[in-house]
Amino acid sequence: MSLDQQLRKKALDHVNKLGTIVEKDPYYPKYHIAPPVGLLNDPNGWIQWNGTYHLFYQWMPFKTGHGAKFWGHVSSKDLIHWKDEPIALTPGDWFDKDGCYSGSAISFRDELLLYYTGNVKHNNIREAYQCLAVSKDGKHFEKKGVQIEVPKGYTAHFRDPKVWQEDDQFYMVIGAQTEKEEGSVVWFSSRDLMEWRFGGTLASGFGYMWECPDFFTIDGTDILLFSPQGLSASGIHYRNTHQTGYIAGKWDKKANSFTHGQFIELDKGFEFYAPQTTIDNLGRRLLFGWMGVPDQDEQLQPTVKNGWLHQLTVPRELAFRDGQIFQKPVEELKQLRKQQLYQLELEKQSVITRDIPKASELKLEVQTHYDIEIQLFGYLTLSYNAQTQHIRLVRPKLDGSGSEERAAVAKEIKEIRCLIDHSSVEIFINDGEIVFTSRMFANPSINSIDIKAIGKLTVWELAL
Template identity: 50%
Template sequence: MSDLDQSLRNRAYKEVEVHKEVVESDQYRLNYHVMPPVGLLNDPNGFIQFNGVYHLFYQWNPFKTDHGAKFWGHYSSTDLVKWKHHDIALTPSDWFDKNGCYSGSAIEHDQKLYVFYTGNVKDKQNNRETYQVMAVSEDGYTFEKKGVVIELPEGYTAHFRDPKVWKHDDTFYLIIGAQSKDLTGKAVLFRSNNLVEWEHLGAIAGAHMGPLGDFGYMWECPDLFELGGQDVMIFSPQGLEPSGIHYQNLYQAGYVLGKLDYNQVQFDHGSFVELDRGFEFYAPQTTIDENGRRILIGWMGMPEEREDAHPTIEHKWVHAMTIPRELKLVDGKLYQRPVEELKRLRNEEVAYSEVELASEPKSFDGIDGTSLEIYFEPLEEMTELVTIRFRENGSISYDPATKQLKLDRVSFVDGQTVEERFCDLEQVKNLRIFLDTSSIELFVNDGEEVFTARIYPDHDQQNITFAAEKNVRVLLKAWKL
């Protein structure tokens, strides 16, 4: 470890210690989500199960609550429920990553953990260089950087980052998010026999390629994997214009389904589908665990949003991860479901087997608080508007007349504006709602649609109410988490 590396680590640890009390005193610290111990958290990195332990690395700026030279922070878990924070995995301490160890991924090979990330370098005029870097660990906790394995190919700008690596048959593949010289987003493929020497195969998907047309000026965080007999590519395009109820956030995260021909290096795929209909969801990354599950975790935040508007910055931290979600391919659509292990969080179950909702909002004993899971199931097809209002800060509603489900919240920027997000939905079969002190994650119809958002109600605002324009019979369950 170099002197600079040790110095940066010491400074980061000092920030954690100095601000520990003010961070932990924040009423908006979450109870069951991954958060930074101080400073800013963004993209999940290197998500993998290695030697029976789930490792989740993350983009971390420990020195302030906005973006800067990123470290790789590190959490681990044996059950995807309880997470332990560890020493820093990677520091921006070498010539090829001195302005940030940017996002990347991990793979196990020969009983070692290999991580690949983007080294960010800027000169005094803010000109950028990017390098794809490899580091290796024997235990999953301490890493040795091996240096640059991929330099910028011809045809792309320096916005070339976020390598995701996997093995297909006996060959390693790596996909990178990129911007081509014509300022359009691309997903670029490489292959290798040894993880060190990489062959550039070219862009396999992008704006003005295939069915997507004009589709953004930069693609970030691509992730390609097989699920249910199809190849799924998740990515985060930047530069999409809003279209009706779609693409309402500053940037998007979604997927395409298709088939990658590894021999012809051709990816035939369909249209883009948003993964999350809420406000804060970006840069998701997946892994496959020892049980064969494809598990996703996303960043519960958004690039270039107003970090200074989040009330948590007064307490020296900002942003969090989503809960882990298992992916399933159902009738040609990607479903997201909370992993089964999250049921271990449940306490104090209450159940109302058949209740009748009416126009007067109604609350129920045990269905309130700041951290809970709620299950809602109509006992008959809903023909009237139904609204669930949570903590005086927002609501979930379904209107059968328009066949749209809506999540709204009070803006944390001005504390007054009501912001809305929608999805089209033929009917509501069930809702599963995860509330935490400052977040909501809504899973609709066993994960057919998902909404993720940060919310900031006052701590004493704990009431949750249910109403319908005309009588509707429903099943309700809830658990404290």
């Protein structure tokens, strides 16, 4: 058996042995993508190809820790029902032996191409190779080996290629660290996906490493999305261990100059990182994010004892207006609304308590500028102070030492939409102007929400 076959077999044995324990975990999601066993991190290779959505993810099948990553693979026709596909990539070659790290997909001449980073360590010294794997059927991928090596001036923290096409040109952005240990994103271009020309730095300037870059144009604005490491917390900003956000402006490729505004965080919640986008046949810019953050308390999450860790967000559609990205759950997710459980006119500012299923959607439509408080399962509290205009999200710390908080500012609140799935919540405020993405490890026997607001509350049970 080749090393690739051995790794596949070992991974599937793990799934067969431990998969039922994982699925029975009361924290396991019903409509989000989560690992069948082991650890999941970044979404990879996100693409609609021949009418089917394909999504890959960083996967460590053997433990709930990081290591030599595989690419897991799921596919969907409708962005709701996801089918497990054969493992796409295993870390079985010299150029990716310590991990088939993150990357992206592109369609070219009827084939599906995956660009990813081969992570290699020799005596703990890192090497990084940008590699290619190709498939004719969207299921089985043949590795084509190293395509790009690290250019001069950069360390081996050089990874996560995102490839796209504009007219007859192909482009690639890569997350990088300069030899001066500054975070940056570099770019390459190619006419044929064979020869890649190094274009230089697209952006840099803060932090020590920028991971998982993505570049796209939306509603006429160029966006560079990336996950910088090494930003210090400042007031309500940059509170997670590592951040994710974007700079928006105009990239003049000929002059190699990207004129852009300041860095804006994409999500204000506790767990969000390394998102990736693609454009589908309806022209929608669709995003998946990892509902986790590197180096952030992850071994304290209670799912570790049941052999799995982390999940992805729901797919979100992006728009750009008023100088910022808006994110909302894709329209298809409304099909999960199997049953409207109740609709209440909340008139007085007094606490209402109601049962709510562990897979549900809650929508609060607000007409009056007033304080709001929503507590989910006695665990996580979202509140709005109409006077200070602060929105706060508070939950207990995983190590039991008090609580932690994330915050944002909103002049007014018109709508709050929460997608709840067992141990996670995605909170979309004002049509996705502000988003909080968070895990939520409430006591599984608590089934209620407490809400204090003036407005209309609608709750649906969600089911596949």
